[in-house]
Amino acid sequence: MPPTHLRTRMSVATGRLTARLSRATGLGRGGVIGGRVTLKLDPDVLRRLGRERTVVLVTGTNGKTTTALMLTRALEALADVASNGDGANMPDGVVAALAARPDAPYAVLEVDEAYVPWVAAQVRPAVLVLLNLSRDQLDRVGEVRGIERDLRAAIALLPRTAVVANCDDVLVTSAASAAARPVWVGTGRRWSGDATTCPRCGSAVQHAAATWHCECGFARPQPSWVLEGELVTTPGGRDVDLDLRLPGEANRANAALALAAAHCVGVPPHTAAARLRTITDIGGRYRTVRRTRHSVRLMLAKNPAGWAETLRVLDEDTPVVVAVNAQEADGRDLSWLWDVHFERLRGRQVVVTGERSADLAVRLCYAEVAHWTAADPVRAIDSLPPGGVEIVANYTAFRDLVDRLPSG
Amino acid sequence: MADSTVRIGLLLPEVLGTYGDSGNAQVLCKRLQWRGHEAEVVPVALDSAVPSTLDVYLLGGGEDTAQVLAARRLLASPGLTRAAETGATVFGVCAGLQILGTRFRGLDGADHPGVGLLDVVTAPAPRRAVAELAVVGGLIDTPLTGFENHQGTSTLGEGSVPLGRVVRGTGNGDGTEGAVTGHVVGTYLHGPALARNPELADLLLSWVLGHELAPLEVSEVDVLRAERLATLPRRIR
Numbered sequence A: 001m002p003p004t005h006l007r008t009r010m011s012v013a014t015g016r017l018t019a020r021l022s023r024a025t026g027l028g029r030g031g032v033i034g035g036r037v038t039l040k041l042d043p044d045v046l047r048r049l050g051r052e053r054t055v056v057l058v059t060g061t062n063g064k065t066t067t068a069l070m071l072t073r074a075l076e077a078l079a080d081v082a083s084n085g086d087g088a089n090m091p092d093g094v095v096a097a098l099a100a101r102p103d104a105p106y107a108v109l110e111v112d113e114a115y116v117p118w119v120a121a122q123v124r125p126a127v128l129v130l131l132n133l134s135r136d137q138l139d140r141v142g143e144v145r146g147i148e149r150d151l152r153a154a155i156a157l158l159p160r161t162a163v164v165a166n167c168d169d170v171l172v173t174s175a176a177s178a179a180a181r182p183v184w185v186g187t188g189r190r191w192s193g194d195a196t197t198c199p200r201c202g203s204a205v206q207h208a209a210a211t212w213h214c215e216c217g218f219a220r221p222q223p224s225w226v227l228e229g230e231l232v233t234t235p236g237g238r239d240v241d242l243d244l245r246l247p248g249e250a251n252r253a254n255a256a257l258a259l260a261a262a263h264c265v266g267v268p269p270h271t272a273a274a275r276l277r278t279i280t281d282i283g284g285r286y287r288t289v290r291r292t293r294h295s296v297r298l299m300l301a302k303n304p305a306g307w308a309e310t311l312r313v314l315d316e317d318t319p320v321v322v323a324v325n326a327q328e329a330d331g332r333d334l335s336w337l338w339d340v341h342f343e344r345l346r347g348r349q350v351v352v353t354g355e356r357s358a359d360l361a362v363r364l365c366y367a368e369v370a371h372w373t374a375a376d377p378v379r380a381i382d383s384l385p386p387g388g389v390e391i392v393a394n395y396t397a398f399r400d401l402v403d404r405l406p407s408g
Numbered sequence B: 001m002a003d004s005t006v007r008i009g010l011l012l013p014e015v016l017g018t019y020g021d022s023g024n025a026q027v028l029c030k031r032l033q034w035r036g037h038e039a040e041v042v043p044v045a046l047d048s049a050v051p052s053t054l055d056v057y058l059l060g061g062g063e064d065t066a067q068v069l070a071a072r073r074l075l076a077s078p079g080l081t082r083a084a085e086t087g088a089t090v091f092g093v094c095a096g097l098q099i100l101g102t103r104f105r106g107l108d109g110a111d112h113p114g115v116g117l118l119d120v121v122t123a124p125a126p127r128r129a130v131a132e133l134a135v136v137g138g139l140i141d142t143p144l145t146g147f148e149n150h151q152g153t154s155t156l157g158e159g160s161v162p163l164g165r166v167v168r169g170t171g172n173g174d175g176t177e178g179a180v181t182g183h184v185v186g187t188y189l190h191g192p193a194l195a196r197n198p199e200l201a202d203l204l205l206s207w208v209l210g211h212e213l214a215p216l217e218v219s220e221v222d223v224l225r226a227e228r229l230a231t232l233p234r235r236i237r
């Protein structure tokens, strides 16, 4: 459905031109810059671009890009889907994604947690997916409990939205409890580091086996979708074998949430699961690239919860390069390095790099992990003996690497 | 000491651990072990009594409700207060600093009692301080650096002196930073402050051992310290 409003049409055209210019001149990733111009021209553009399509929003601290890609693949079984697969998840990136595909009847958009209230109020999503909430770039978007309260308030204003939520995450459950139509998904995944006190009353939340509760009565709801190992059980009691090509439990949790969300829009779970199996990498993540003497697997980890997952996925006998930056998009504060269990890297060959390699080196030193420092991530790879290399980088370090390494 | 193992208490890590605060316990422990001392980290969980027999007590940062819960817990189980009265070393960061004070006001406007080991009263500041923080003077000859992320204005009474003077960032809010009473130290240099400030770590350890420490060369720590100091104006370094 093309935007019919004249001002919207003009501003979208200008936005597209800017995006093309930005790409052509190499000034930036066209998506974000184009969207920023569009928003300046017309603050209502998001509402008009979202109107008359079925919009699915995906948010959470970790797994947004992965889950949004999964949902995009699943919904493509129905029709064309607009999406911000480039990970540009601020309002301007969202606008750019919708403007790029004005005719697509579906849209799957990952949205930064802090911007969900604003974006959701404009596009009135059919489905909102809440993955998890933990600390990420505290210096930039405020503390995670404030995010939860804002999400909860926003969800209360969306009575027609199906809220698909991971009920093993206490903060997610608190936010989604405000929904008129919650769809609870038991993923078995929890990062309890940020949620030991109850978001409702401040007492300690008690965790036991597969469940949790607080003395105030706030407790884990009964899920209608349940992930166990590779199997997702649907509300109808059928089992779907995920058999993903992406590694790790976190990706299986993302897939379970994606199946539930796709089902809300009308894609049968078995159809969706088959489409998820075609995904081999996420914007370069998990992809293996070849350099002359090395075969390098690229991984992104930008906060303690993401690192906990990555440490489980790393191949045991392969050397590891860790790249850490502290640009604005990464968060300026590196305290989180001390919440990562780097001790698990003991006994491997480890190279530290990135703009804040000195902070990382101190952390590894106290973890008693032998390591050396390379000034530059590509040189870090070359400093290792020929063979496989696992490289783990945080946000801007990863982005720079993807640009510098050969694709495919 | 009959038992020569230094026991480093990490208080209520479930609620006071927002910013990698367990790092301070790890830094103290390793800096003792690398010098040949016996040392161990003793996490003290929210639902267990606080022992009064530890040598060092560490309090980390926490969000608003977590901070109120932690303060209530430490007042109900008086092990920390008893240990401090007999000279134990106490180091509190961010929310930990505010809890060690006599009282703090939450963002909800309610006043909550602290454990009162520092003569400090904290009230919410008009805006959040989120930035690099650097401090000179006071306990340590060289500047202290770290990151701050808090919305508290702390006012010191006669019973405490500042840890130093702010040369970058906000600190207590009046140009001073942190508070010290005897062997009790509180600071807004948050998270693993002792990783970036080895001199402060070793000062705390010299209080614990009752003597100066043998020098310790850790090249990674020197590199980081130099890199962070290089971001300060030349006249301060």
Ligand SMILES: [Zn+2]
Binding pocket: A198, A199, A200, A201, A202, A203, A214, A215, A216, A217, A218
């Ligand atoms: Zn509760």
